Amino acid sequence: MKLSERADSILHSETLERRKGREIKMANILIVDDQAWIKDLCREGLAGEKYNLSTTDNIEAVTEDILSFKPNIVLLNQYLKHGVLVWDVLKEIKVRDPNLPVLIVTIHDTHLECPQLSMADGYVVKSHTAAEELRQKISNLLGSRSGVVGGPQISSSI
Numbered sequence: 588m589k590l591s592e593r594a595d596s597i598l599h600s601e602t603l604e605r606r607k608g609r610e611i612k613m614a615n616i617l618i619v620d621d622q623a624w625i626k627d628l629c630r631e632g633l634a635g636e637k638y639n640l641s642t643t644d645n646i647e648a649v650t651e652d653i654l655s656f657k658p659n660i661v662l663l664n665q666y667l668k669h670g671v672l673v674w675d676v677l678k679e680i681k682v683r684d685p686n687l688p689v690l691i692v693t694i695h696d697t698h699l700e701c702p703q704l705s706m707a708d709g710y711v712v713k714s715h716t717a718a719e720e721l722r723q724k725i726s727n728l729l730g731s732r733s734g735v736v737g738g739p740q741i742s743s744s745i
Contacts, residue, residue, distance in 0.1 A: 613637050613638060613639050614637070614638050614639070614659040614660065614725075614729050615638070615639045615641065615656055615657055615658040615659050615660075616629075616633065616638045616639070616640050616641070616658055616659065616660050616661075616662060616725065617641050617642075617643065617652060617653065617656055617658035617660075617661045617662070618630075618640065618641070618642040618643070618661075618662045619642075619643055619644075619646070619649055619652075619661060619662065619663045619664065619676070620642065620643075620644060620662075620663075620664040620667075620692070621644040621646060621664070621667055621668045622644075622664060622666075622668075625664045625692055625713075626642045626644075628692070628713060628717065628718075629642075629662050629692065629721065630642075631718065632717065632718035632719075632721040632722060633721065633722065633725070636722060636725075638725075641656045641658070646667055646668075646676060649676055649679070649680065650679065650680075650683060653680065653683070653684070653687070658687070659687075659688070659729060660687070660688045660689070660690065660725055660728055660729065661680060661687060661688070661689045661690070662689075662690050662692050662721075663676060663677060663680075663689055663690070663691055663692065663707075664691075664692050664693070665691050665692065665693035665694075665695070665710075666693070666694075673691070674701075674703040674706070677689055677691070677703065677706050677707060678703075678706060681706050688708040688709075688728040688729075689706075689707050689708055690707065690708060690709050690710060690711060690721075690724055690725070690728070691704065691707045691709070691710040691711070692710070692711050692713070692721075693710060693711070693712055693713070694712070694713045695712070696712045708728055709724050709728070711724060
């Protein structure tokens with residue numbers, strides 16, 4: 588099935604669900620990264636899933652992005668430029684909203700023993716299986732939240 592046909596099919600099924608009185612809420616995923624390739628990895632890994640995606644590379648405005656976009660989950664690159672430590676950003680997110688799931692996205696598995704990683708809700712190491720692992724971890728984290736839909740659907744607002 589072509590991407591456009593799949594999108595039309597999804598829109599049709601969403602319309603039917605709304606007619607039946609069922610509210611559909613797509614999950615919002617905020618990708619926080621200052622490196623284009625990580626954002627691309629996340630976008631590609633989530634292509635075809637029913638999520639609203641937003642990306643930011645403005646590390647200083649993460650709190651404002653969270654308040655305005657209201658994500659259901661945050662993907663946070665472990666290595667940030669601008670001299671900002673990822674653990675400081677993670678701590679700030681968790682202090683403001685301890686229930687907001689945060690997944691760390693990294694290219695190195697050497698820091699997985701870092702105690703600060705315990706503040707996150709998981710991590711994904713870039714590899715040939717990273718896309719599937721990312722989808723699975725997001726699905727698992729969102730599965731515990733009712734009223735949020737994730738699955739093989741199409742929606743992207745990047």
